[in-house]
Amino acid sequence: MSNCAIVGINWGDEGKGRMVDLIAADYDVVVRYQGGNNAGHTVVNEYGKFALHLLPSGIFRKNIVNVLGNGTVIDPEKLLEEIEDVRSHGIAISPENLKISDRAPIVFPYHRDQDVLEEARLLDAKYGSTKRGIAPVYGDKYMKKTIMLGELFYPDYLKKRLEGILEWKNLTLKNVYGGKTYSLDELLSWLSAYGEQLKPFLCDTGKYLRGIDGKKNILFEAQLGVLRDVDFGIYPYTSSSAPLAAYAPIGAGMPGTKLDRVIGVVKAYSTCVGEGPFTAEWFGEEASRLREEGAEYGAATGRPRRVGPMDIVATRYGVMMQGATEVALTKIDILSYMEQIPVCTQYDLNGKKTDEFPYPAIIAEAKPVIEYMPGWNCDISGCRSFEELPKAAQDYILSIEKSIGCPITNISVGASRDAIIRR
Ligand code: GDP
Secondary structure (H helix, E strand, O other): OOEEEEEEOOOOOOOHHHHHHHHHHHOOEEEEOOEOOOOOEEEEEOOEEEEEOOOOHHHHOOOOEEEEOOOEOEOHHHHHHHHHHHHOOOOOOOOOOEEEEOOOEEOOHHHHHHHHHHHHHHHHHOOOOOOOOHHHHHHHHHOOOOOEHHHHHOHHHHHHHHHHHHHHHHHHHHHHOOOOOOOHHHHHHHHHHHHHHHHHHEEOHHHHHHHHEOOEOEEEEEEEEHHHOOOOOOOOOOOOOOOOHHHHHHHHOOOOOOOOEEEEEEEOEEEEOOOOOOOOOOOHHHHHHHHHHOOOEOOOOOOEOEEEEEEHHHHHHHHHHHOOOEEEEEOHHHHHHOOEEEEEEEEEEOOEEEOOOOOHHHHOOEEEEEEEEEOOOOOOOOOOOHHHOOHHHHHHHHHHHHHHOOOEEEEEOOOOOOOEEEO
């Protein structure tokens, strides 16, 4: 039996969803352990193309139990929309295959409002939030001022707490932002419209997982990547949660467990959504071409993603912070149009070359050091073994493997489930 985490090594959008969808076949349970509906995992399978925001990517496989852990934050209204959308493609979702932690904080409509109001207040200094209320709800979690889903089973307790929280929250909404305030009745009816429908799915998911630990194979699915980690990412241009593998057992409710395997997902080039330093960034024609080839538009927001070449400095840092035991390299087929493959091998920090990922306060000063490798310039999407790949593509993979110091065990050459090379 084994516990495995599939995590992002860079800025997110590395193609984790497709890796979970593929690797989940060997697992009994898939757990989302952090984040909310702010990210989007794109999964393409026999049912169609899906952008999952909260549901674990194991939802499409029969016999897999999917868990939303205590480390996630849940907007009941948005989760129900997502459940309905997936169901409309003929996929059964019931308390048998979806379990939601009774300790997960609720994202309220005022959290969404606050996200929008704060980004508007910041103007040009904005963080590039997806405006789903994620930062406000995590902030409230640590201030002990939000409601956990399980409190729905204790209406009197919930009502009393929500009343106190609302008194505090309305002060902020009104006095800081001049925004809309909420009444207790309004929020209670929102909860009875949406929260109530989630009740059948709620349970002590930590207890459930601890009960099967060592007896079943558990896969932990992260959202985003190391550079968006609130502790170790490019703070403050981070998410408000921990996309690290090390957080998986905590966010799942089984803090005493160990991971046997950590698969770090790396894209063959870099992309980033939102604001903040992005050292290897391309602009202009070069960027548009890569963005179009890779269809790099946000799964959650549709925003065009910032793009650039593979960044070894960031990737090596990501591999280390994730404690990755192996790497899955995705979207290498997208590079096929290039005559030469650019790689950012080092950063130039005020005239000094460095291999170290810089401290957030100075990273904006770093310039990429770019080296070029020979391209392969032909279609590789049909290759299913390492040997079938052109020599230049093999060399590219081996060179990346060497510089990041981690074995590349999976290489994807297309979006579909079978477009994968296993090494
Ligand atoms: P995630 O959040 O890490 O799952 O990343 P995204 O939602 O951005 O997913 C990556 C996108 O690339 C999705 O549209 C996938 O279907 C697609 N994709 C994943 N792997 C490959 C690949 O190897 N080749 C190509 N061409 N597309 C891929």
